[in-house]
Amino acid sequence: MAVSILDVAKRANVSISTVSRVVNRSELVNAKTRARVETAINELGYRPNAFARGLMLRRSEIVGLVLPDLHGEFYSEIIRGANIQARESGYNLVVFSARDRDDSQPLLNAIQRRTLLDGIAVMVSELTDRTQEVLAQVPMPVVVLDGDVNGGPHDNVVINQREGAVALMRHVVHACGARRMLFIGGLETNVDTIARYEACRQVLAEIGRDIDPADVFHLDYEYETAYNLGTQRISDWIGDGNCVFAANDEMAAGILAAANAAGIAVPQQLAVVGFDDTRVARMTHPPLTTVRVPMSRMGASAIELLCERIGDMERPPRRVSLSPELVIRESCGHALRV
Amino acid sequence: MAVSILDVAKRANVSISTVSRVVNRSELVNAKTRARVETAINELGYRPNAFARGLMLRRSEIVGLVLPDLHGEFYSEIIRGANIQARESGYNLVVFSARDRDDSQPLLNAIQRRTLLDGIAVMVSELTDRTQEVLAQVPMPVVVLDGDVNGGPHDNVVINQREGAVALMRHVVHACGARRMLFIGGLETNVDTIARYEACRQVLAEIGRDIDPADVFHLDYEYETAYNLGTQRISDWIGDGNCVFAANDEMAAGILAAANAAGIAVPQQLAVVGFDDTRVARMTHPPLTTVRVPMSRMGASAIELLCERIGDMERPPRRVSLSPELVIRESCGHALRV
């Protein structure tokens, strides 16, 4: 049986109240007594019981992070950032992920199951009504990550996707002379995919063009599927001013590999750009032009916001907006034109 | 204020004991009463308070996973596997990581701080005496991941590194004709690095050779540093029968990139092999010959073992050994010889 506050009290010849005061650094305890209690605590190796403590204080110092998936560097970096920030703020982090590729529904249920969390940060891949509804009912502080919850009741951190994607497209169009875009996204309902696609069309519109629906593909953000698609179609895509815009770097890398395998020179015969600036982007051949999404920062900001909110339930909802950054490497053909 | 068991009891006109029995699926409650209680629970949206529950039951259904770092796919996959298995076993997972590149010392402290965890799985990068000592004192079930704790008191899951590295080396030496090895590891004290290095020498010894100390490098497992090293030295490495053995795929990818940049043909002028079979391995040019380490399986097995142990504190320590698998692609030059 673990040593309890009572054991310490007995050993130090004081009451449990005094021990509690010492543990919680209350000022109103005599220096001598404090020393005696501290000795007892060390000798006994006493650790306050977190359950009893939580029962009184109604907080666990644990926050949750809910992600749609755990696969790949994108989520992994978010977790890393979140974890560091959580530790920084004195919290522990527990990670939840949706089973399968379902929406985060089952997840939220899992969370509601127990009242152990002080709050959660939720990242949703598709912001359905159902998800919104569940979100509104979560009985604890919530911050929404990357969901564009306009004026919702929650704090949230958003990536200004549109801005990043537009910057990328402008570069590709104006500096690299792209005219025909081939868009490779994730699921059609995915919020990121939608934002990137819109940006693509917007910039094309600026030069009086549009994207051919036949040039739009919806995959699953994975390298292999993109590689397969590339292997099948890439010969149709070759041409000066043609550019593949993959909604993440992994898929861009897949296209690049398919191009290499087919003996197609990138960017001379076909330009390729990605999104996220994950580690792969520097490892492809040629290195990828892409947009750096501050992944770990996203995680960190979400947790920071969450902890602030836990500390002050009254303050009005805040929104943190993170800006992506254009990263120009060689796959876009920039070097060819300058 | 949240709804408590008492509210439910009042609403259903029963005592809290009965409500508790219903919640915990005890059989000894009349069908009609049970129905009444369940209705009340739903109407009120009652959720048992996890703290109170934990206080009585002395378990939180939360387990910890301690990693030396959170960077990169290797750890990310371990987390993913662990997370899935934890959910499977009815636990939540909280992840801890060492600050900086320090040993896991501060970590374990952080964990001891609170008594909330039912157990922890610990992965150590360097098994120092200090770490061992701390490990022995952790006041809860522990499983050690990949640490070769011989006959230690803990359950553990090990990767049979040696076996994998030897298989790789045999292939490289016998099928690909390697004679001079260039070894690129992580820190000299890193257990993985040591195992891989030993295997390298062992197989070399089998053909009456050894590795030249000048051909051994200790980096940090990162792509960039390997790339830099490669850029500096690679011209010295060219030669038939010469082969770079990088202790992970990222570094191997760095070397490959340096080779590409220098116009060196891999594997014709220099063979390169990696370790882990992370996603990069399929994306390099040429694709990497490597050893597949079942990363997510490692995480899952550790958690599985941990949960079993929590369920039965008496059973003798178990050890799960996972075997890596040789993955032959093109960077080793195999195709050239067959």
Place this chain on the structure above:
DNA sequence: CGCGTCATTGACAACGCTTTCATTCAAGGA
């Protein structure tokens, strides 16, 4: 010398749950 003040400490009531033990009541056997 008596009394108010203040610093220090202790007693005890929560917190919300599980679990043991006692109680109630209906049915069945003698």
Place this chain on the structure above:
DNA sequence: TCCTTGAATGAAAGCGTTGTCAATGACGCG
């Protein structure tokens, strides 16, 4: 009819904290 039995339920004792409030005693002042 009375007693035994067993199923269903309730009362109450913790579990280990925190926080409120009261008690104690030393000290200074009138």
